[in-house]
Amino acid sequence: xxxxxxxxxxxxxxxxxxxxxxxxxxxxxxxxxxxxxxxxxxxxxxxxxxxxxxxxxxxxxxxxxx
Numbered sequence: 001x002x003x004x005x006x007x008x009x010x011x012x013x014x015x016x017x018x019x020x021x022x023x024x025x026x027x028x029x030x031x032x033x034x035x036x037x038x039x040x041x042x043x044x045x046x047x048x049x050x051x052x053x054x055x056x057x058x059x060x061x062x063x064x065x066x
Contacts, residue, residue, distance in 0.1 A: 001020070004010035009023035021027075 001011040009021055011020050
């Protein structure tokens with residue numbers, strides 16, 4: 001592996017010429033942030049679903065009492 005100048009976590013593969021990122025800490029941080037975003041999106045979707053259900057139940061309650 002040949003280090004890329006100016007980038008401490010980047011290396012060039014000698015056989016293929018591909019650039020390889022060796023920043024495991026940055027990758028783990030990215031995965032953690034991605035998982036938090038997915039969890040946040042799922043929680044938001046659940047809250048929306050719950051609100052829709054509450055609205056439906058309120059409409060049914062209003063229609064029964066009319």
